[in-house]
Amino acid sequence: MISLNGVIVKLEDLNKAITNSEQKAIIKQMVGYNTIYYYESLQQLKFELTFRVNTLKAATALDNSGAKFTTFTYSFPNKKYWYRLPNGGFLLREGFNPSEAIEDIVKNGKLYAFECSTAIAIVLYIATLYTIGPRAFNTYFRRLYLMDWQFDEDLPIYTRDGEDFLIGDVLHFKNPDFDPKQPWWRAENVIYYGDDKFYGHGIGIRDSKTIINFLNGKRRENSTESAYLMRMITRPNYKTIYLLR
Template sequence: MIIVANMSTEQLNEQPFSQFEQEVVQKKEDSPVVYRYPSLEALKFELKLRANIVQAAKDLYASRVDFAVFSKSRSNEQFWTRTPEGGFRLNSGVRPSDGINDIYRNGRMYAFECATAMVILLYKAVLDTIGEDAFNTHFQNLLLYTWQYDDDLRLISVDNKNEAYLGDILYFMNPDYNPQTPEWQGENAVMLPNGLFYGHGIGIKTAEEMIASLNRRRIPGSDVSAYLSDEVVHPDFEHIRRLASSENAHSEREKQRQRRNAIVVRIGNSPYMQVFDG
């Protein structure tokens, strides 16, 4: 069930949601879990970010980035420095937005594990949602590695796959993975429309195809199947919305400050503005 402050169910149902947004809204409406939003803008922000997560996943797949274990990861050294653990730290002087966008533009220069892929596409989605100015302000000193090394997205984990929605990240567990290839003990995957998932290293597949792919990487002779676990991960949508709102408020205050400090004179028939700092 969805509850939006100061809005009735009838008013919510009258909103011109896209097909993607309507699918998320309808599933949440039908859920026994109560989803509360402080405003319609908060709900719309989440829907926009979810749509951008899905698009970022598809675009990362199309970028031709490679899969590699941490010990063999690689990146564009113009933007990133590889850490001893196999992660990527943003180079000094590089804008965070430029670093993330380069992965999508020059995918063949990059190789990383599936957990790193999830962190990257989440950053890309946030960038595309809140814009470069806010992203570069609030997401400095990026380290692309695993969930444990990321806290600025404030990732939220829920153990209930029945409450997974488009744009959420789920985990396919492979309990009998081959010890010689521990990277296939499971697969992080973004939930896409039409019953599909994106998992780095496997591609865009149905849940059944994801499981079949992991089963081919089990201990020889094993009959213990991989499966979709209950874990569901998504960023703290409201936290990110507040970051964007605070940046917009700051920009508006700066514009007002410049207007207060501006002197407008007329040269011929054209106005000319001179802005003084202070």
């Protein structure tokens, strides 16, 4: 359910105000859940819907970029824009706009390699850029740092238990019996496209069965416990990011 300024609104009323088909699919999901999504205004809701759609655009761009999957040990960036730190993270070089550097990852993906949690961070930063524009992005993310689940304070991220999966959410497949020789396949972090479609770095845009079968192929010998989609959702705090515009 969706609450605007304290009032639960109907899907037909929202459909009059929201004309984008991708955004309509998201509000249909929201209205269908018992969870109440609170917004102070229609503009705040539209901002989140735009961000979620841009998250899919960013994930698709990264999937098409040619960026490789690897572990922190072997990660590498385009040295023109990024320092590679000893922990495998990437730190923006002085003198470059963060918007230019983050977009370079999808423009010149073959010059990059990283693991799936950093890929999720990259997707969310690119979605932020698409949503608030380069001027605001360059103001708030001047010392951009890409590493695992570490996010700038101006892109707050939270995780909670739940099954109210929405298009644009970050979801998580767990592989409890992973091969100890390949510990990086203990899980796969994904962007949810809806209709049982997910983007995971190193796997691509696939359905849940394909991802589970892939992870099951990375289990220890004689394993009996299958990989599965967790009841866990990770989302940006859209209301905070809304204030950055």
